Amino acid sequence: MDSELRYRTPGERANGGTASRGGFDDPLLDLRVGDLMTPGCVVISEAATVAEAARTLSTHRVHAVLVVGARNGTPLGWITHRGLLGWIGRDRSDARASEAITEQVRAIPAHASIHTARYALSQSGATRLLVRSRRDQLPEGVLSDFDLAVAIGR
Numbered sequence: 317m318d319s320e321l322r323y324r325t326p327g328e329r330a331n332g333g334t335a336s337r338g339g340f341d342d343p344l345l346d347l348r349v350g351d352l353m354t355p356g357c358v359v360i361s362e363a364a365t366v367a368e369a370a371r372t373l374s375t376h377r378v379h380a381v382l383v384v385g386a387r388n389g390t391p392l393g394w395i396t397h398r399g400l401l402g403w404i405g406r407d408r409s410d411a412r413a414s415e416a417i418t419e420q421v422r423a424i425p426a427h428a429s430i431h432t433a434r435y436a437l438s439q440s441g442a443t444r445l446l447v448r449s450r451r452d453q454l455p456e457g458v459l460s461d462f463d464l465a466v467a468i469g470r
Contacts (some may be wrong), residue, residue, distance in 0.1 A: 342356075344467055349433050350426035352467050353447045353457035360395070361386045362414040366403055369395045369413045379462065380444055382421070382455070383413050393417030405436060425449045426456050430467075433459055 326462070358376045360369050363386040371397075372381050380396040391412060399418030424433055424445045436445060444460040 335423065341361050344470075345429065345431040345434070347430045347467075348426065349424055349445070349447055349459050350429045350456070351428065352430060352463050353426065353459040354463060355457040357382055357446065357455040357458050359384050360413050362412060363394055364413040366395075366400070366408040366411040366413060366416045369416060370400055370403075373397055374401070379460065380458075382446065382458075383417055387401070389467065391421040391423075393421055394419040394444065396443070419443065421449055423451070430464070436463065437461055437464070 319374060331361060334466045358372060358378050358380075359382045360372050364372075364382050369381055369383075373379070380394045383392045384390060386394055394415055396418050399416060402418075403416060419442055422442045422445050424436055424447060425440045426449065428445050433445060437443070443462075444458050447454050447457040447459055
């Protein structure tokens with residue numbers, strides 16, 4: 317069956333070449349980030365409150381929102397659903413969203429391979445990558461560890 321992973325001996329590939337992925341030939345690794353990313357990106361200004369950030373997560377049914385600079389829209393970091401757990405029992409109404417950032421922004425271009433994205437996620441400790449081709453461009457989408465986990469079942 318072509319959709320199954322096939323184990324090959326170290327150094328063996330289906331086409332006779334050398335394998336570089338621990339002996340596994342998984343076509344998922346050759347897909348592009350743009351193929352699996354979630355299009356678009358939910359953003360909130362650093363001037364918003366932590367409570368507003370939590371409502372934004374709920375409204376858009378996402379696991380994280382990107383906090384951007386109020387003056388120039390520069391990505392500052394992610395507020396994650398997990399990171400908001402630390403705000404239970406604290407005043408969230410006046411605290412700025414920038415105080416609730418728990419994950420740095422890591423970016424990757426849409427044309428990069430999933431192999432590259434997996435490496436970027438594993439090395440940085442990040443759970444999501446902002447998809448954009450250049451620093452000065454608006455985000456095209458987000459690729460999360462959840463997106464990769466769902467892709468495994470396809």
